[in-house]
Amino acid sequence: TQLLEQSPQFLSIQEGENLTVYCNSSSVFSSLQWYRQEPGEGPVLLVTVVTGGEVKKLKRLTFQFGDARKDSSLHITAAQPGDTGLYLCAGDGAGGTSYGKLTFGQGTILTVHP
């Protein structure tokens, strides 16, 4: 059973367009983290959101944690080719019983064409 549903799985857009990636679950998470991964490398942390309703901005990236801490979104404004990569959402503390166990979404492969 996939606890975190991430959508879309693939996104191919032109430079300058906006996009949103969604991460949804029926479980409540203590925190949710977004990562970006390049081929052959480990995931690199973008942001951690902890509080329900929290919004964090990282340059052109805006992250939101749902009020009930069950869902999150990543919005990229004016995408650039350098944004190309695999974006992963990961929830921590699902059901309040996990230690160090992140539950990952399936990932979104983003391709930004020049």
Place this chain on the structure above:
Amino acid sequence: KAGVTQTPRYLIKTRGQQVTLSCSPISGHRSVSWYQQTPGQGLQFLFEYFSETQRNKGNFPGRFSGRQFSNSRSEMNVSTLELGDSALYLCASSLVAGSGNTIYFGEGSWLTVV
């Protein structure tokens, strides 16, 4: 401050052999967790260690094992390798495991079983 360091980066093993992968966490981090990443299954949690104790374990067979040393360094071992064990094995560390504690990943160890 050095990141999470994993060795070796790449290795090729034959079916039936065993393999040991090593991880050095970020200095001061006491929680170390391991993940397996494959194209079909995505990122899946293997186990987590804190103060040399395994506190959490994913749904993997007993061929997958790990340990943590007093300096927080960790190793994972896979015995009787199968073709399906070919994957990117990622180690991650955090200060402690708990709500809102950010988890940082290493670059991973690429294991190919032939």
